[in-house]
Amino acid sequence: MTVTAARGFLASxxxxxxxxxxxxxxxxxxxxxxxxxxxxxxxxNRIQAAPVRWSRQVLAGGTVTAVxxxxxGANACTGPAGADDARTMAxxxxxxxxxxxxxxxxxxxxxIGVPLPMDRVTAGIALAAARLTSDGGRDAAVAIRTTxxxxxxxxxxxxxxxxxxxxxGAGMLAPGLATMLVVLxxxxxxxxxxxxxxxxxxxxxxxxxxxxxxxxxxxxxVLLLASGASGVTPSxxxxxxxxxxxxxxxxxxxxxxxxxxxxxIEIAVVGAASEDDAVTVGRSVARNxxxxxxxxxxxxxxxxxxxxxxxxxxxxxxxRLDVAVNGVWVCRDGAAxxxxxxxxxxxxxxxxxxxxRSGEASAEIWTxxxxxxxxxENSAYSS
Amino acid sequence: MTVTAARGFLASxxxxxxxxxxxxxxxxxxxxxxxxxxxxxxxxNRIQAAPVRWSRQVLAGGTVTAVxxxxxGANACTGPAGADDARTMAxxxxxxxxxxxxxxxxxxxxxIGVPLPMDRVTAGIALAAARLTSDGGRDAAVAIRTTxxxxxxxxxxxxxxxxxxxxxGAGMLAPGLATMLVVLxxxxxxxxxxxxxxxxxxxxxxxxxxxxxxxxxxxxxVLLLASGASGVTPSxxxxxxxxxxxxxxxxxxxxxxxxxxxxxIEIAVVGAASEDDAVTVGRSVARNxxxxxxxxxxxxxxxxxxxxxxxxxxxxxxxRLDVAVNGVWVCRDGAAxxxxxxxxxxxxxxxxxxxxRSGEASAEIWTxxxxxxxxxENSAYSS
Numbered sequence: 001m002t003v004t005a006a007r008g009f010l011a012s013x014x015x016x017x018x019x020x021x022x023x024x025x026x027x028x029x030x031x032x033x034x035x036x037x038x039x040x041x042x043x044x045n046r047i048q049a050a051p052v053r054w055s056r057q058v059l060a061g062g063t064v065t066a067v068x069x070x071x072x073g074a075n076a077c078t079g080p081a082g083a084d085d086a087r088t089m090a091x092x093x094x095x096x097x098x099x100x101x102x103x104x105x106x107x108x109x110x111x112i113g114v115p116l117p118m119d120r121v122t123a124g125i126a127l128a129a130a131r132l133t134s135d136g137g138r139d140a141a142v143a144i145r146t147t148x149x150x151x152x153x154x155x156x157x158x159x160x161x162x163x164x165x166x167x168x169g170a171g172m173l174a175p176g177l178a179t180m181l182v183v184l185x186x187x188x189x190x191x192x193x194x195x196x197x198x199x200x201x202x203x204x205x206x207x208x209x210x211x212x213x214x215x216x217x218x219x220x221x222v223l224l225l226a227s228g229a230s231g232v233t234p235s236x237x238x239x240x241x242x243x244x245x246x247x248x249x250x251x252x253x254x255x256x257x258x259x260x261x262x263x264x265i266e267i268a269v270v271g272a273a274s275e276d277d278a279v280t281v282g283r284s285v286a287r288n289x290x291x292x293x294x295x296x297x298x299x300x301x302x303x304x305x306x307x308x309x310x311x312x313x314x315x316x317x318x319x320r321l322d323v324a325v326n327g328v329w330v331c332r333d334g335a336a337x338x339x340x341x342x343x344x345x346x347x348x349x350x351x352x353x354x355x356x357r358s359g360e361a362s363a364e365i366w367t368x369x370x371x372x373x374x375x376x377e378n379s380a381y382s383s
Numbered sequence: 384m385t386v387t388a389a390r391g392f393l394a395s396x397x398x399x400x401x402x403x404x405x406x407x408x409x410x411x412x413x414x415x416x417x418x419x420x421x422x423x424x425x426x427x428n429r430i431q432a433a434p435v436r437w438s439r440q441v442l443a444g445g446t447v448t449a450v451x452x453x454x455x456g457a458n459a460c461t462g463p464a465g466a467d468d469a470r471t472m473a474x475x476x477x478x479x480x481x482x483x484x485x486x487x488x489x490x491x492x493x494x495i496g497v498p499l500p501m502d503r504v505t506a507g508i509a510l511a512a513a514r515l516t517s518d519g520g521r522d523a524a525v526a527i528r529t530t531x532x533x534x535x536x537x538x539x540x541x542x543x544x545x546x547x548x549x550x551x552g553a554g555m556l557a558p559g560l561a562t563m564l565v566v567l568x569x570x571x572x573x574x575x576x577x578x579x580x581x582x583x584x585x586x587x588x589x590x591x592x593x594x595x596x597x598x599x600x601x602x603x604x605v606l607l608l609a610s611g612a613s614g615v616t617p618s619x620x621x622x623x624x625x626x627x628x629x630x631x632x633x634x635x636x637x638x639x640x641x642x643x644x645x646x647x648i649e650i651a652v653v654g655a656a657s658e659d660d661a662v663t664v665g666r667s668v669a670r671n672x673x674x675x676x677x678x679x680x681x682x683x684x685x686x687x688x689x690x691x692x693x694x695x696x697x698x699x700x701x702x703r704l705d706v707a708v709n710g711v712w713v714c715r716d717g718a719a720x721x722x723x724x725x726x727x728x729x730x731x732x733x734x735x736x737x738x739x740r741s742g743e744a745s746a747e748i749w750t751x752x753x754x755x756x757x758x759x760e761n762s763a764y765s766s
Binding site: 045046047048074076077078079081082111112113114115289290293294296297299301302303304306307309310311312316318319321331333334335336370371372374375376377378379380 | 428429430431457459460461462464465494495496497498672673676677679680682684685686687689690692693694695699701702704714716717718719753754755757758759760761762763
């Protein structure tokens with residue numbers, strides 16, 4: 001049900017022929033109210049795709065009645081013609097739905113630098129508009145996949161109201177502010193400032209803590225649409241909690257499906273002087289190719305963890321660093337601790353705990369191992 | 384001849400049994416004067432190996448008469464016992480040569496976190512001291528190899544004087560201040576401040592521009608020893624030029640031999656507002672795993688170049704970025720330029736030119752592609 005789990009929303013997903021494979025590649029999500037409101041966060045990459053630039057303006061305008069999304073092409077680095085294409089997608093969607101183009105957010109994903117086949121996109125939008133239903137959420141989630149091996153959806157049901165969502169993303173996963181394409185919906189009654197607060201709070205500790213391959217996308221967008229159809233007005237805390245739960249679920253699904261990954265790795269940094277320090281250290285460890293290779297080979301190579309920590313400006317004493325791999329403290333006081341032979345790395349889930357012993361703050365970053373399959377997937381063809 | 388190309392130096396390399404393979408693993412370089420002086424730069428990683436900590440003190444003392452180097456173990460993250468071991472290596476070398484321990488720099492490379500087998504190291508030092516010769520430079524260069532597939536040496540001969548050097552390094556190549564193990568020698572007459580100036584100037588645009596895999600070592604050391612044996616006192620400019628030539632040669636050899644690499648990639652950033660901007664952009668592009676995979680697959684994927692540029696804080700306008708791959712300007716004004724089909728990526732050497740169109744500064748960063756062979760080499764066993 002995903003984005004249509006919350007009342008007041010219609011969705012659809014169709015094959016527009018943008019992908020040469022013929023797989024579904026165009027999705028619509030429509031907010032029918034009665035009390036529509038929206039919030040969004042976008043990539044902090046300074047190279048921003050045309051649909052990101054367009055959707056920022058739509059959000060600033062205050063009303064998001066529909067979202068049109070396509071896979072098969074990112075419409076990024078496409079110049080003035082790409083800006084025209086994003087505007088045309090909004091215009092065609094508005095025409096089909098009888099609303100204004102300025103109410104239509106646009107999300108695209110796929111290869112950078114290639115123009116969209118606009119004749120197919122336009123025909124696909126008309127088809128998708130004709131197929132909108134109150135249980136079209138799954139079809140929409142399927143249609144936004146690129147290298148995703150599965151579609152990603154999540155739902156949090158609360159008393160009388162619901163938050164649902166869908167996401168796509170399998171590579172180029174290293175958000176600055178937001179990441180990937182994500183559409184969240186709720187039938188709660190909430191105004192735009194409240195939605196914005198809830199969304200930013202949720203994203204900060206979910207999508208912003210995902211770092212699969214250190215590569216930040218040009219198209220990352222997370223939208224949260226409220227319809228008010230439940231008639232329930234949750235507290236800010238309750239809304240944030242539910243949005244966070246859905247974001248967390250989707251973020252975990254993204255890491256689980258990362259390109260070529262054989263391990264899902266959680267870098268838990270504790271004892272940090274500040275949360276910023278914890279995030280900085282976690283991200284540095286998560287981006288260390290040598291460590292990611294070692295974990296792929298099931299080698300608890302804590303030396304590579306320390307060499308990554310050492311490149312940061314976080315507060316720590318090199319001779320008072322502890323590192324555990326799957327609960328075994330293989331590094332104590334910056335040197336060898338318990339025997340590495342005790343570490344069991346045969347499972348898919350790996351937890352690396354770094355204790356900076358410099359304070360009370362902590363953070364978790366989620367990443368993957370680096371595998372020959374990742375190299376193959378990203379070298380054998382353009383993506 | 385390498386470090387013994389310059390007069391006044393002796394060297395040797397032996398098998399001490401530190402490596403289980405029985406390959407050479409211990410080297411000595413001795414400065415016989417008559418006017419000895421030295422300079423050195425070390426890793427800026429805050430996790431610094433015991434030999435790095437020791438050698439910093441030796442440099443600060445002002446006299447470096449000998450350098451003892453071992454492969455087969457980094458003596459990094461080894462706690463107080465590791466500090467003792469580094470001091471013992473200096474002490475044993477001093478004993479064999481009849482000098483003070485405080486005149487002996489120590490360099491180690493290999494696996495992090497494992498203590499050195501000091502009985503074998505001690506015996507190896509005695510053996511290496513007995514084998515010192517004025518043409519032992521090649522043996523020394525061979526003995527400091529770890530995953531290096533070839534040994535690396537370089538010589539610059541000038542009128543009446545010479546600079547020679549050796550280097551090791553094939554992975555964990557991303558220097559902060561210096562990188563890898565490098566010993567340079569010259570028979571020029573030069574005092575320590577002049578050597579320091581020449582070395583820092585040379586390293587800044589050679590080793591500091593190497594970024595094979597974004598991973599900074601705990602053991603990086605570059606030493607420059609002068610004997611004065613030529614009797615020639617070159618100008619500061621001439622000395623810097625010769626040291627730079629040797630550093631450049633060695634840096635290129637490091638990239639050429641990087642683990643698993645099938646491409647040597649030069650990221651040339653031009654039109655930058657400052658050299659710092661150019662380096663920042665070059666390093667960001669060089670560290671983009673998706674681009675490195677694409678180049679391995681011989682795909683001129685300029686979109687991945689732009690997405691990497693966009694993560695930096697350098698001065699540029701997203702709509703005025705040009706990118707060439709092997710001379711073909713596939714991206715103009717932040718969008719598609721000449722046809723990507725024109726790009727020939729079949730050769731081993733690749734040049735990516737980024738024109739930020741924001742100033743006159745430039746810099747080059749040298750990197751490699753990311754291959755399944757790199758993953759294999761760094762996951763199949765500890766290194």
